Amino acid sequence: MSFKIYTKTGDAGQTSLIGGTRVPKNHIRIEAYGTVDELNSWLGVISDAIKTLDKYDELKYIQDKLFVLGSELACDPGKEVKMNLPELKIEDIARLESSIDHMESTLPMLKNFVLPGGHPIASQLHIARCVCRRAERICVGLQEMNEPIDTLLLQYLNRLSDYLFVLSRYVLHQLHGEERIWKGV
Numbered sequence: 001m002s003f004k005i006y007t008k009t010g011d012a013g014q015t016s017l018i019g020g021t022r023v024p025k026n027h028i029r030i031e032a033y034g035t036v037d038e039l040n041s042w043l044g045v046i047s048d049a050i051k052t053l054d055k056y057d058e059l060k061y062i063q064d065k066l067f068v069l070g071s072e073l074a075c076d077p078g079k080e081v082k083m084n085l086p087e088l089k090i091e092d093i094a095r096l097e098s099s100i101d102h103m104e105s106t107l108p109m110l111k112n113f114v115l116p117g118g119h120p121i122a123s124q125l126h127i128a129r130c131v132c133r134r135a136e137r138i139c140v141g142l143q144e145m146n147e148p149i150d151t152l153l154l155q156y157l158n159r160l161s162d163y164l165f166v167l168s169r170y171v172l173h174q175l176h177g178e179e180r181i182w183k184g185v
Contacts, residue, residue, distance in 0.1 A: 021079065029147065033074045035131060036069055037066075038135075040063050047060060055171070058099060065156070071086075077148040088150070093159050096159045096160060097159060099163060100159075106170065113181070113182040114182060115180040115181070121172075121175065122168045132160050
């Protein structure tokens with residue numbers, strides 16, 4: 001059985017949260033999970049580019065976790081969700097931290113700010129890091145608007161942006177790119 005991708009229910013600028021509540025497409029909750037989706041798309045581009053490197057499977061795992069995060073953001077916090085959705089766990093953050101620690105142990109100590117660049121993949125990772133930070137800021141905005149949001153979600157995004165920064169350096173060194181130090185001229 002197939003279904004059509006278009007429903008026409010959003011033609012007037014509204015969409016549904018999981019739970020059925022209709023909200024404008026520019027609602028901050030939609031902006032939050034849309035930004036997480038954008039981040040996930042960037043990670044898809046990056047993972048396709050690094051299939052031969054040792055972080056490919058890890059990026060695929062992170063993409064799965066971003067779907068979990070997005071589904072949580074897409075839920076109407078005022079309604080009981082009748083679907084069985086996976087949850088983000090503290091172990092997911094610990095996994096990011098462990099990977100950060102491992103990558104950092106192989107890299108020269110960072111003593112200066114670095115400029116994005118040095119290799120196209122490293123540059124894309126910096127873009128993904130920026131999108132991740134934007135997702136985090138939007139989620140903080142949700143929280144400040146008294147919209148219920150799991151603090152684990154904020155922690156995950158915060159740690160993920162750190163992970164993406166370190167991964168950009170790690171990939172840059174694996175691909176023998178040039179780490180460009182900011183000189184502040």
